[in-house]
Amino acid sequence: MPPSEGYECDMFPDYVAMYYKRIFPYNQYFRWLSYGQDLKQCFQKREFCFTLADDVYVRFLSFKDQEDMEAEIKKRCPHKIDIGAIYNFRPKDHKTVTVFSPRSKELVFDIDMTDYDEIRICCSGAEICNKCWKYMTIAVKVLDSALRQDYGFKHILWVYSGRRGIHCWVCDASARMLSQAARSAVAEYLQVVKGGDDTNKKVTLPFKLHPSIKRAETIAKKYFTEVVLEDQDMLGTPERWKKFLKHIPDQGLQDTLDKLMPQCSNSSQRWNIIQSEVTKAINKGDKKSLKKNLLTEIILQYTYPRLDINVTKGLNHLLKSPFSIHPKTGRVCVCFNPQKADEFNPMNVPLVR
């Protein structure tokens, strides 16, 4: 996002100081991270990381109680606060113990708009706008339903990261206790879009679709026309549709479709043609490379949440704290209601000034 209007970087330290002094919700924040447990076992062993001026990171901070935390935050005025894991010892004493390792943490997810660059035309890199933000809306719906229905998690906190992404904190006790192996399995279960810049087709599905994929497809289909075809106009120019057609693993069909594309006037019409031609070809069944789920695969490649799964896998991975300020935009990391994800507008998020 471009620096928000009225946001001056030079004044940032003063704004943050003011924010910490007057607004930061210490009490709610402290109550969340205590989980109603003994302070010694939970809150005091939690790692915090402050980012001070000039990108100086101070890791392995920990606090005794709410007053201690409040005083420290007010004193140092961190430009950014990250939350880490709960360790076997108080993180601030980590140098005095031989075995220091993370024991539990919320199950977290991180989705970044940057990973959507190949499927958006409106912005790139750290920029976002209301058009491409709809991808995030889809991501919230798909992930939230999977976490609740498949895994049975109930305490899920969705947070806007302050600039170009969203975070999800699953706070159920069972989620916090998950091992690294379990986190990695959950992350990969939810990672459907795979492959780097050398892979055109990043979604490959088995013949029989998993229920979670079917559910994601149902959600995605509601948005596909509006987001992919209208807003992002992914079939709008010869260059774009050529890229799109590369997902069809049959050169002959690609060529046929490429010739048909100029006859239509917009992306939606072109998509209709692609759908009908692909379905026809699949039903004919003479091309082995064309699998039954090709259209679903294409739809999901353009809509399925693109997770940064390393964040989810690592038990001791730091993640920017809710209610921290994003140093580049001045926006507050606010929570939002996943049920009303459609209404959430990152441009209206309060910023310090």
Place this chain on the structure above:
Amino acid sequence: MAPQSVSHIDMYESTPPLYLLPSLTNTSTLPQRTLVRMEFGGRRALRRKRIQAEASYSSGLQFYKEPPTGNVSLTEFDEMAFERLKVLRAVERLNLSGYIKNSEEWITKLYEEFAKNKFFIILAEKNTKSNTDEVQKARRQDHVSHFILRLAYCRTEELRRWFIAHETDLFKARFLQATRIGSDIRNFLAINNLHYTSVPFIDALELVRQRKVFLKQGYAYVPETDLATLVTSSFRSKLSHDMTTTCRALPELDSDERLVNLLHDFDQRYTGKDYSSKKHGDTCRITPDMIDTLANKSFPPCMRQLNDTLRTTHHLKYNGRVIYGLFLKAAGLNLEDALFFWRSHFLKNMDVDTFDKRYSYGIRYNYGKEGKKTDFSPYGCIKIIMGNIAPGDVHGCPFKHSDVAILRQRLVAYKVSNQVIDEIMELVNKRHYQIACQRYWESIHGVPIDAGINHPNQFFEESQKFLNGGVQPSQGKKQSEVKTTPTFMYSSQSSTQSSTQSSTQPSTQPSGGNTMTVSEEIDMYFDDDIEAAMLEQNSCRED
């Protein structure tokens, strides 16, 4: 095998639970027989019951829950272990020859191999009503040899990893075979207390990962056909846990030189070259100005691709930096040169300050100068092939992770002849990525390489060896291996951190003294230097 095994136990009822107890402490006479008792856990009250259960093996398949007891002669000790090692090698060879693991074909091939060599496995799995002595003996050999190899392979992270991986494969093959020929799996499951139908999802992680189970409210509903996966994963996690326990207990064994020598000998004899413990004198040094030339001549495609990207965009994403950085380190680039090399590229996009702040830490980290201060070892093929590739990444195995058309284009650009490209495409199609890479090596050098390709650094070294000395690549290997075919430890070297730790400080416990939980250990297979990742996290949030 000593039939009187049971009676010996009472002699030790009063001794503290040792892990291996030689009958004679006077080693100068080197007696032919030694008492070997492997005891893990030391719950003496249960012991008697346990021994009775072990007296006869009712199932051909074992979960190796309890260590064996009784007499084993030193010769037997060696022979049994050696035979089991041959079995595991057979599994390994088959995996590398490109059959799809756990496929019908794979199992058939494996059992053909077992039958050809008359391995004990065949006899142990014989289904006879009477359970003849021979069958019992083979089952006992199965049991004992497994535990001996545990001792030999628990010492370092990478040995453990190799052993666990291949024992698990072997177990799964045997489980599937038992299902195939209709053996009494129920009996085996009942004996070992394994029950599955709907389980908490954390008990079926492998199936969850691959989206092979139906999940509802945190429970996984496992179809009968996927039972093998579940049983295997329990097997794996149990073995993995036990191996760390065994390792911690290993110092108890030090007093018996005979066994120590035998066991040491094992991994000395059968381990391939270790890139992590390489001394500085071992490799020729390379300097930044040589890299581009070397990349074209001797780098494997995966590394060449990273170098090309770095040359054109002057940036690599985190995983690319780690993989390429470690590869260069092992190829002989020292820290100063590495900093110079990365800086020279990155400075085209940023100022010195930013580079120093964000990237030089990571480079120094790779060389063990920051954070955990571990000298990380480079990624092997398996780790690169199994790696996770996200949009924007250029690392990974080009034979696996590139689209066919792009791969073809690239090979054309690398001046590979059309005929070879077609062969490579065929191999890629059958998912034989390492063999495809081997074919590529052979085509650019014009000679065969028998050892195969298992590690990018091996690719590079064999190439350099050939180009500089004209040595036939396979010869150097054969001299060092005495009894077995070239081993493929490169592939099991996927991990980095603990292997180096244990090799530099053998006295400490695995993973630098941490008590490692099973899950952590399994997970390291996928995901190691988390600290570095975390650091990255901090810096790239702002990118």
